[in-house]
Amino acid sequence: MSKKPKAVATMKQLISHLLGFCWLVCFTGTQCFTSDDDMCQYSTTCPSFATCENITTGYHCTCKRGYISSSLEEHFTNPAVKCVVDRCQDSSTCPAFATCENVAGGYHCTCKRGFASSSGKQNFTDPTVKCIDVNECSQDPPVCGPHNQCNNTRGSFTCQCSPGYSSPSGTSWKPGDSHTLDCTENLISCQPRILQRDDFKSLCGNSTQHGNQQNNRFCTFLNETSKTLESACGNGNQSISLKEVSTSIDLLFYATAQQSNGSKEEVALVATIFLQSVESAALATARKSPGNKTQTITGETMTIVAQRVTDNCSRAGKMIELNAENELMSIDCMTVVGAREQGSGVVAFISYATLESILNNNFIDQQNLREDVKLGSTMLNSKVVSGTIGKPGPLSKPFNFTLEHKQKKEMEDKIICVFWNLTGPWFTEGCRLLRENSTHTTCTCNHLSSFAILMASHAIKAVL
Template identity: 35%
Template structure:
């Protein structure tokens, strides 16, 4: 008798839990779990299972299909390095061993060919570093977006800066917390430098304070303020330094009464934040050390300030930040709070010496009068008009316009666009003046050489060819390049002049130093030529007189050719005050020296002055004589006494 007919009820009940894949249950014999019916006559175990009797086909109703462990012999599936075989009911899969993971985030894979297991900690650290790099690259893109910063109103710029500061802090903290195995991370490019620290447990006794550094600035913070009490899980602190953000949220956002026009940023903007819980009070002050942008600030006063976001955008504030120490290169501040604020330092502008201010204004006023008289003389006195006079005239005009603009507009810092225009005009006029000083020195050297070279010619032709391209063209090129590359550095909060940021002042000092060196070489060359000429015993009297006059002019030219600007370099140490007075007196009287040397000491000019004076006095004398003759003429008779 067949098994199905003997146990029809049992077959039906047990078959409910079976796996009938190929034939409807009504036509299948009894098959155990994980088995299938074949031709309605036999059972076979499904893939991944094997019968207890090891037979492929069976009809015994109590047969079982057991799971095959592919991870053990004789199969021993190999999943590759850093992976292991994991058996499942009827199948298997591969998975990475503890400490390793798949880049895709999946937890399992099928076979050796799909093995991409990598060190989980190294992978997270690598991803974390890439994420930090992405953050600073994104910030650099925002920072170089001139439309974003230059076209917006002041409160819009402040609001945008506040949002960016907070977003960067939040992204950096989240990135650091994603890879707590990476205790310290440092990332830097030309715009931003970041250092993060992660604390995964209680503060160790030997590490009560953490120090972070970015772009020569540093932060010292107590470990308990990072861990934030009884918070579970890792905590992080981020320290970020921004190279040029201070050019955007500059000292004009420092709105304390009486200070706005007298401060400037003298450090990079830095930002400090702790997470994951933010906006917390600190148990102890954090210490911030800033490297000065402008070294050796002298006796200037320092302020430690932070960026405070407001509904109107944001501004610099001193609340909760205090000056701890300052030297020539660094300033140390203590602050009682951290959040999304940026901490920086502001110095008051150097207090002006009232005596030097008076000397400057009186000297420049006298120079303006002398330069005007000299220019009129060079224009109207035909007897002295030549190449040399043309050089004197252009130098006088440039200095006159530069001094006039300096006296009237150097302190007019509002509106900012007008201040930048004034700074650019002063830059050009003073460079043009130095260019003409260079041409004056060249002409003087050629004139001295003319005393020793027989039939020397071509001096005037050379000077006429060089005059205007050098005198006005070269300064125009320098100013155009400077304005195109750094337009925002024209004008400062307290002066309409070139900013000291990024060494931009060398757009003026560089050409000035070059002119100074060349003119000093010309001057020494002239003195050497004149010394040899005066020592000659065979010189004619007229030549000796010309040589002595040229020597006198050369000595005065020392002041005219800008060589006294070297006194500005000597304003250091104990003699700084004396050098400052000498520098101010001599250079503010530059116009007076031009009038003295080229007009008063010129015999031809003196004769012209006498002629002009005679023409003014003569009509007056003739009119007085005419009046007297009309009153006491020959026909008039004195009255007789009665």
């Protein structure tokens, strides 16, 4: 039973207080407390679901766990304040990816950054409302800068430099990162991709440029290739024409031809190095050329056509067509510059005069051709060509090439579109026949490499 408050009930007591130091005058029928009272001893001091605590300046009330004050104060003394159920203590009050906030008179839910409510309202209490991921990558203007690719993630997004571009601070960025992403165009390396692999770097010691294994025919070839590429590509940003590099490339071809009497594996490797070297030199030269000018040079061993694209593909569906000695290449402009880029790109198409004599029938394996019929005599029936944009991997859109037959196709002959695999054999994967006649064939491929036309005479029977 709680203790009743002290009441000043007689005139004598009242006078005594007035003559001394008066704290409080209390009239009959009311509750009043003197300064030496323990306020927390009275059950009515704090509301239900609250605890009372005496402090030096008096007391205060605090709502128990699971409750919150109607004034949103942690501690209070106002007798009008109540302790109400804290709805935000229950994790199911708001949907996934939302925060719960207590407000005067109740609560509301708010979707976290990167999410939006299905009702379209910023704050809500409706239990049927969900928080849906916002696809920042579809926003206009784009959330990522120029030469960036946007990748939407749950509740956020990342920006990544487009192929052929890089940033000093790294190649990706996400909200909250302290660094910025300033993607600039990479200079194309003149070194063939295959020689950048660690196993080839160690093949001839620490450097292929110093001729540290002159007795090794292959390493000697690598030395000559490296020197030739240095001459072909030049230094810095100085403009170089394809005409200036054609002599060096011809010398590289002759060095390659000298290796053709080696083993099948050696010839395949040397040919791959040669093909990638020519592609790299052509791209590096085109990268340094001004404007959208197409450069064409015909040398003793090949014809190179290269173009730099700087107009951001002025219209949708624009095709870039290159003609090298009546061999044709057609590629979508956006494939060259990148689908979301505001910048430029380069493309090169090379037709080799006699390379098919090196990459000959010895490198045709019918198991790699994936044909549903058993083929008769099979031969290379075109020049070897290369197409490159300096970016590895599958293309956003297939490209087409048209090659002239070295030997007229007869009705019963079968045409096969093939590409040169790094390890040697001719493969068909990713390429298919688009159209043909007796003198020309058009193929379409979803990747870039070096290509040729095979002709098989007399497909003799179905493979069981």
